[in-house]
Amino acid sequence: MHIDDSLGFLINHAGRRLTLLLALRYQPHEITTEQWSVLNRLYEQDGITQKELARRSEKDQTNITRILDQLERKGLAVRKANEADRRSFLTYITPKGRELNETLLPIEQEVIQSVLGGMNTDDVAQLRRLLKQVTVAAERTIEQLGE
CATH class of the missing domain: 1.20.5 (Single alpha-helices involved in coiled-coils or other helix-helix interfaces)
Known part of the structure; x- marks a missing residue:
């Protein structure tokens, strides 16, 4: 079988193309698709631990820390000490992050619609x-x- 006919390759290739389309559309908003996926999870429910955010975003702890650092620098998210567990932080979306996510959601929908249009x-x-x-x-x- 040729690799272009491999179902795993096809799924992966389609995902990479969608990610590239989103990245191009998100670029003017100075956010990556990886950052947006975390921001959007916080938009769905904030005040969750970094560990839970990592699980929901399908990112490892190192990546979630790096992404949260970037989101904090941009004023889109904040981490606060978890009073129930001093070893962890709770993550929150800021009003600026909420506003940006509300701008990006329709863009994501437009991109998906453009590729599913047929x-x-x-x-x-x-x-x-x-x-x-x-x-x-x-x-x-x-x-x-x-x-």
């Missing part, structure tokens, strides 16, 4: 369902390998 609603729903199914199966396999 698909009907049923095709998009099926693609979403199949990608979730692949993700769950991959996670299950990873867990089994870790046992």
Whole structure:
């Protein structure tokens, strides 16, 4: 089989293309897609620990610390000491971060719509369902390998 026909390659390639499109559209707002994924998770629920934010963002602790450093420098997020556990920090989105995220969400939707424009609603729903199914199966396999 040719690599261009490999399902893993196709999924990865599509993801990289989408990331590039988003990066190009986010560039004028001086934020990377990696930073936005963390900012958006805080937008969904802030006041969570760095560890929980890392889990939700699918980033390791080192990367989440680096990204939060960048978001703090830009005034988009803040970390505060966790009074319940002095070894951890709680992460919060700032009003400036909330405003930026509300600007970026429609851009993300436009990018996705531009690449899915030729698909009907049923095709998009099926693609979403199949990608979730692949993700769950991959996670299950990873867990089994870790046992």
